[in-house]
Amino acid sequence: DVKVTQSSRYLVKRTGEKVFLECVQDMDHENMFWYRQDPGLGLRLIYFSYDVKMKEKGDIPEGYSVSREKKERFSLILESASTNQTSMYLCASSLVASGLYNEQFFGPGTRLTVL
Amino acid sequence: GENVEQHPSTLSVQEGDSAVIKCTYSDSASNYFPWYKQELGKRPQLIIDIRSNVGEKKDQRIAVTLNKTAKHFSLHITETQPEDSAVYFCAASIRVGFQKLVFGTGTRLLVSP
Numbered sequence: 454d455v456k457v458t459q460s461s462r463y464l465v466k467r468t469g470e471k472v473f474l475e476c477v478q479d480m481d482h483e484n485m486f487w488y489r490q491d492p493g494l495g496l497r498l499i500y501f502s503y504d505v506k507m508k509e510k511g512d513i514p515e516g517y518s519v520s521r522e523k524k525e526r527f528s529l530i531l532e533s534a535s536t537n538q539t540s541m542y543l544c545a546s547s548l549v550a551s552g553l554y555n556e557q558f559f560g561p562g563t564r565l566t567v568l
Numbered sequence: 569g570e571n572v573e574q575h576p577s578t579l580s581v582q583e584g585d586s587a588v589i590k591c592t593y594s595d596s597a598s599n600y601f602p603w604y605k606q607e608l609g610k611r612p613q614l615i616i617d618i619r620s621n622v623g624e625k626k627d628q629r630i631a632v633t634l635n636k637t638a639k640h641f642s643l644h645i646t647e648t649q650p651e652d653s654a655v656y657f658c659a660a661s662i663r664v665g666f667q668k669l670v671f672g673t674g675t676r677l678l679v680s681p
Binding site: 457484488493494495496497498501511512543547554555556557559560561562 | 569574577600602610611612613614617619657661667668669670671672673674
């Protein structure tokens with residue numbers, strides 16, 4: 454059973470703080486993703502990674518960075534949190550299998566509030 | 569890049585009725601179309617998917633249809649039950665080495681007993 458966990462369910466930070474959101478998956482998946490979910494906007498991709506130390510920008514990377522030092526762990530970093538980054542953040546992972554499309558497994562989400 | 573539009577944003581039905589959610593995509597190279605269900609307070613989970621070489625796929629009470637010419641695909645739920653109440657997201661993907669999904673904005677389905 455695939456398990457994707459996120460470090461916090463709820464987080465409250467102040468404007469200007471550096472924020473780390475961590476995601477861990479236990480199924481040896483190559484791909485990992487960070488999304489933010491906002492009402493009426495769906496799931497928007499921030500960054501993804503297809504291998505250790507590899508990263509690609511998604512659709513809304515501004516204000517965020519990521520780190521993937523180990524295969525099972527993918528971190529999202531808000532260098533200087535702002536109120537417009539208040540949102541639900543979802544991590545996901547998927548397997549890479551040549552020629553196949555693979556399900557993305559999501560974590561439970563972190564609801565971040567920036568005051 | 570790919571853009572996915574989803575309608576309606578909210579759908580209310582009576583238990584036992586059918587529900588249809590529609591999505592359109594912009595990039596004709598998209599070739600994989602999954603649907604995710606997110607119950608209140610829970611994580612999104614894949615419920616069904618379809619590939620571009622297939623026109624329709626069924627799994628018990630849910631089905632997905634794809635019209636490549638018109639670039640739209642739909643989720644059909646028959647004999648709806650209260651436990652079908654959730655937010656449903658469609659997505660589209662162009663597989664280029666690795667799979668990146670572009671999601672629609674979601675449909676909140678409410679099934680009343």
